[in-house]
Amino acid sequence: MRRSHRALVAGAATVALIGGYATFDTFDVVPGVLTTADAPREAVPLPGESTPPPDVRRPQPPQPPQAPAALPGVGGTAPTPEGVRAALQPLLDAPGLGPTTSMAVRDASTGQSLFALDPDAARTPASITKLLTAYAVSRTLDLDSTLATTVRQGPGDQVVLVAGGDTALARGKGNPDEVAGRAGLGDLAKQVAANLKKQGRTSVTVGWDLSYAPGPLQNVNWQQDLVDMGFTTRVGMLGLADDRSDPGTAPPTDPARSTTQAFVKALAAEGITAELGQKVTTPDGAPQLGVVRSAPLVDVLGLALRDSDNAMTESLGRQAAAKDGVPGDGASVTAWVLRVLREDGIDLRGVKLMDASGLADGTTIPARVVTDVVQRGASGQVEAFQDVLTRLPVSGWNGTLHNRFQATGSTDGAGGVRAKTGSLPGVTSLAGTVVTRDGRLLVFTIINNGEQPRGPLAARADLDRIVTALADCGCR
Numbered sequence: 001m002r003r004s005h006r007a008l009v010a011g012a013a014t015v016a017l018i019g020g021y022a023t024f025d026t027f028d029v030v031p032g033v034l035t036t037a038d039a040p041r042e043a044v045p046l047p048g049e050s051t052p053p054p055d056v057r058r059p060q061p062p063q064p065p066q067a068p069a070a071l072p073g074v075g076g077t078a079p080t081p082e083g084v085r086a087a088l089q090p091l092l093d094a095p096g097l098g099p100t101t102s103m104a105v106r107d108a109s110t111g112q113s114l115f116a117l118d119p120d121a122a123r124t125p126a127s128i129t130k131l132l133t134a135y136a137v138s139r140t141l142d143l144d145s146t147l148a149t150t151v152r153q154g155p156g157d158q159v160v161l162v163a164g165g166d167t168a169l170a171r172g173k174g175n176p177d178e179v180a181g182r183a184g185l186g187d188l189a190k191q192v193a194a195n196l197k198k199q200g201r202t203s204v205t206v207g208w209d210l211s212y213a214p215g216p217l218q219n220v221n222w223q224q225d226l227v228d229m230g231f232t233t234r235v236g237m238l239g240l241a242d243d244r245s246d247p248g249t250a251p252p253t254d255p256a257r258s259t260t261q262a263f264v265k266a267l268a269a270e271g272i273t274a275e276l277g278q279k280v281t282t283p284d285g286a287p288q289l290g291v292v293r294s295a296p297l298v299d300v301l302g303l304a305l306r307d308s309d310n311a312m313t314e315s316l317g318r319q320a321a322a323k324d325g326v327p328g329d330g331a332s333v334t335a336w337v338l339r340v341l342r343e344d345g346i347d348l349r350g351v352k353l354m355d356a357s358g359l360a361d362g363t364t365i366p367a368r369v370v371t372d373v374v375q376r377g378a379s380g381q382v383e384a385f386q387d388v389l390t391r392l393p394v395s396g397w398n399g400t401l402h403n404r405f406q407a408t409g410s411t412d413g414a415g416g417v418r419a420k421t422g423s424l425p426g427v428t429s430l431a432g433t434v435v436t437r438d439g440r441l442l443v444f445t446i447i448n449n450g451e452q453p454r455g456p457l458a459a460r461a462d463l464d465r466i467v468t469a470l471a472d473c474g475c476r
Helices: 081-091 126-138 185-198 224-228 255-269 297-306 310-323 330-343 367-378 383-389 456-471
Strands: 015-018 021-023 100-107 113-117 148-153 158-162 166-169 203-209 238-240 273-279 288-293 417-424 427-435 441-449
Touching: 081 100, 081 113, 081 456, 100 367, 126 297, 126 310, 126 330, 126 367, 126 383, 126 417, 126 427, 148 166, 148 185, 158 255, 166 310, 185 255, 185 288, 203 255, 238 255, 255 273, 297 310, 297 383, 310 330, 367 383, 367 427, 367 441, 417 456, 427 456, 441 456
Parallel strands: 158 203, 166 238, 203 273
Antiparallel strands: 015 021, 100 113, 100 441, 148 158, 148 288, 417 427, 427 441
């Protein structure tokens, strides 16, 4: 397998009220303004824009990450526990934080604990839950492989669109420079049309086959209004890039059917008269008429983490579990995630998974466990997961961190942090890697739970300041 030792160094939302959930970025879907019901409301940005925290000094955007260097964490002088404690302690009582905070900081290379605050306490983690699922996926699937979407000959005049796990297909031509939309239905239709015309056929019925990694369209523990309002799409093995999560827009009720409808239109553009059929099972040995392939799985999994895509994470977890012979229901998949972690020697006391993405209520994970997982990747112990960690959002640069690390006291952290965000009502979390002033790579997890006196936006800025203290720290 291709494995490059990448240095883990990096160099909106409209406001909505849905039940008890205040804003789109509550679910890490899109960064933006966060308010609470009794807090003064700031101006709402236009859709597609985002607003930085108050008291902001706009830094120059961080430069793009440099070319990967040697194995991360081997350079620089390691900080001492005493130095890290002195840097962090004054920030842990920040007025914007909720009442309970758990934190763990370790040296990425050696695993030495540099700071720990209630690391074994069971906390609500929100979307940093995805790191556990991503770890299990990276331990099970070949991340250099791709997901194939094929069309095969069916009985009579029928052709069958066969799902292969790609839920980010382009409607038209695929884009080789993108992850979402790498494979395109237009390209697939062109192949199929050419083969059909060779057979003298210009009229077909198109069915779809969901035999690969089957399972329910959504986790039973998800609140239905969150799905209906587009905070997540439904979970499947066949889907369109432009049907991914779009808060405020209801997702397709049947992603596979919607994708097949799009393929019917793509065939029409190639001169094939096609009509929508139904869900079928492709006969064994059916001739293949066309195939398109996704980006490598490492990039697909990285995209799911970067954008905090709940459905894509659940889909990839289901696919990996299916390879191990595990059914696709939510309870079976989460049990499989825990089994993979346990078999790798990770202490799971305090862990309870209600889904694979962190959207469902009731999940608890201690900061220690998340840090254990990140440590194994950052140290190079699990090389496949190390590659995944290099694709985490970069502070102040992209993904769900694109407008973070902008408040006063946090701008020095912009560009030097790769981390997974987590946000739910009363929950703010962050877990990943940070490079110190001396060039040492550290891994960290922070989980803050409880009512946030100054609102979620201030709590997130306080977490950014804590991580920035690590970035600024010689700490010796």
